[in-house]
Amino acid sequence: MVASILLVEDEAAIREMVAMALERAGYRVRHAESAEDADAAIRLSQPDLILLDWMLPGESGIDFARRLKRERITREIPVILLTARGEEADRIRGLDAGADDYVPKPFSPRELVARVKAVLRRVQPTASEAPVEMRGLMLDPVSHRVTGDGRKVEMGPTEFRLLHFFMTHPDRVFNRAQLLDNVWGANVYVEERTVDVHVRRLRKALAPTGHDDLLQTVRGAGYRFSID
Secondary structure (H helix, E strand, O other): OOOEEEEEOOOHHHHHHHHHHHHHOOOEEEEEOOHHHHHHHHHHOOOOEEEEEOOOOOOOHHHHHHHHHHOOOOOOOOEEEEEOOOOHHHHHHHHHOOOOEEEEOOOOHHHHHHHHHHHHHHHOOOHHHOOEEEOOEEEEOOOOEEEEOOEEOOOOHHHHHHHHHHHHOOOOOEOHHHHHHHHHOOOOOOOOHHHHHHHHHHHHHHHHHOOHHHEEEEOOOEEEEOOO
């Protein structure tokens, strides 16, 4: 399932830059410009993580973080504080307020995405180890086995990682750049067409059990894994 992130930031330029980096990494992003807007967004749908600017109009980010950690329905949502206040005392204040991480400005989009991934791994440590199943296709990350209707499916390690990513993010279209960042890693530089080669290999591996049609090409957009 795609992680949902609530970005609470009143500066439009920073908001757009961060949202673009997170969406490129495969996250679903919602925006809020104040603590009041964030309250309304949380009531509508709880996010998996909140990126929160310290300096907000009205209620400050750090006061909002304290309130989130006091309330039963929001205390378990991880919070990353974004701020231009980089002094040690400020970092301590942020962490004492309940923030799970603290990212001083200016920051690189890649660093921020890495921090988001690290926090989500800490709060959801077993999610990536749980077996996943779609229409009789079963993938077990722990034993590194794939079966289709009970029959073993052979594939290489890259195809396995690609399949795991698709099966844990069903029904969403990913372009080549997003797949490279999420499956190969943001710091690995390979041709985007490499994705096409491994998609073909993955389809070939899934064909004997009739599951190759789950991996769909969306013309002009990328690839999607879906039972529809």
